[in-house]
Amino acid sequence: MSKHVYEGMFILDSNRYARDAAGVVGTIPTTVQQMGGEVLASRLWEERRLAYPIKGHRKGTYWLTYFRLDGDKVTDLTRQFQLNDGVVRSLFLKIDPRISDAMVQHALSGGPAVKPRETTPAPAAAVEDVEGEEEKTEE
Numbered sequence: 001m002s003k004h005v006y007e008g009m010f011i012l013d014s015n016r017y018a019r020d021a022a023g024v025v026g027t028i029p030t031t032v033q034q035m036g037g038e039v040l041a042s043r044l045w046e047e048r049r050l051a052y053p054i055k056g057h058r059k060g061t062y063w064l065t066y067f068r069l070d071g072d073k074v075t076d077l078t079r080q081f082q083l084n085d086g087v088v089r090s091l092f093l094k095i096d097p098r099i100s101d102a103m104v105q106h107a108l109s110g111g112p113a114v115k116p117r118e119t120t121p122a123p124a125a126a127v128e129d130v131e132g133e134e135e136k137t138e139e
Helices: 014-019 021-034 070-081 100-109 124-138
Strands: 004-014 038-054 057-070 088-093
Touching: 004 014, 004 021, 004 038, 004 070, 004 100, 014 057, 014 124, 021 038, 021 057, 021 070, 021 100, 038 100, 057 088, 057 100, 070 088
Parallel strands: none
Antiparallel strands: 004 057, 004 088, 038 057
């Protein structure tokens, strides 16, 4: 079977990550390589509060990894991460070969994983009306 590029998103145990970041993260490339894969990029995504508790965890450290692996090994890889105590959840997506290089390069560049939300300014007319009303109430 041919090797494909996969994106792996991991939710790591934040407590274990805080105590031994290198140890927890080090299991990811080691496990991929044991399955015959090659890690292309691996980096911290962010740490955040989970929407709902998973296995008693309320916080998680998100870790993003891109790797090349035989398609028939993904099931075994999934099982290995289910058995890993440092990994709360994992998800693997097969990346389209036409965009895989661009996605790996973006991950390697270390750009912001999540763009900050932009606030839209209030329309000028609304601001003037509010200011005019304030002046009337002061008089």
